[in-house]
Amino acid sequence: MSMFSVVAKQVKTHPSLIPLFIFIGGGAAMSMLYLARLALKNPDVSWDRKNNPEPWNKLEYNQQYKFFKVNMDYSKLKKDRPDF
Numbered sequence: 001m002s003m004f005s006v007v008a009k010q011v012k013t014h015p016s017l018i019p020l021f022i023f024i025g026g027g028a029a030m031s032m033l034y035l036a037r038l039a040l041k042n043p044d045v046s047w048d049r050k051n052n053p054e055p056w057n058k059l060e061y062n063q064q065y066k067f068f069k070v071n072m073d074y075s076k077l078k079k080d081r082p083d084f
Contacts, residue, residue: 011017039045043055052058 007021011021043059046053046055
């Protein structure tokens with residue numbers, strides 16, 4: 001018996017399990033999407049060490065890279081670090 005047939009049999013006999021499967025599947029999907037976003041958009045992650053070994057130095061001072069900002073306008077920030 002495959003795993004899908006076992007789950008389908010349980011859902012047919014206990015339909016109250018449907019919301020459980022929906023919320024667990026949705027949570028797993030959202031966590032995978034967030035991990036993918038962290039791996040692709042985070043400036044601390046370097047996928048190309050040969051051409052860009054320090055990607056955090058290529059960020060502009062007014063570039064937003066965080067997922068969530070609280071009352072912060074990145075376009076009005078002043079430069080607070082030296083050029084490399």
